[in-house]
Amino acid sequence: MERWQRLILLIVGCLIPIVFVNVRFIWNNVQYGVAVMGSFPGYEVVHLTDEDLADHPALVDLIKNRKKVLRTGVLNYFVGHVTKPGTYSNMPFSPDEEAIFFTRNLEYNGSNFVVAVTM
DSSP states (O other), rough: OOOHHHHHHHHHHHHHHHHHHHHHHHHTOEEEEEOOOOOOOOOOOEEHHHHHHHOHHHHHIISSOOOEEOOOOOHHHHHHHSSSSTOOOOOOHHHHHHHSSEEEEEEEEEEEEEEEEEE
């Protein structure tokens, strides 16, 4: 075996563990929001209507369908749909939606919700 071939084998051998560790880290750090019944004292309450749900499709999956809604980011979207199809919403939250809905109490049809971010 020539010297350059040994060098390639050495490089590939060193890269495999690095790639494996990074893929496991990414897979285990997918962030999503879930609707939890309840409210935080002192937080502003957003009274949601059917029009609000029509304007923000991610809320339909979050509140009505009780699905996990992925946070903004291509990686979150890709990993969530590849690993567990059907348990996540097809519509991730936009950064603007996160700013509104992750920091307030939500009320819809007499039920109070908060959005909890989890992995």
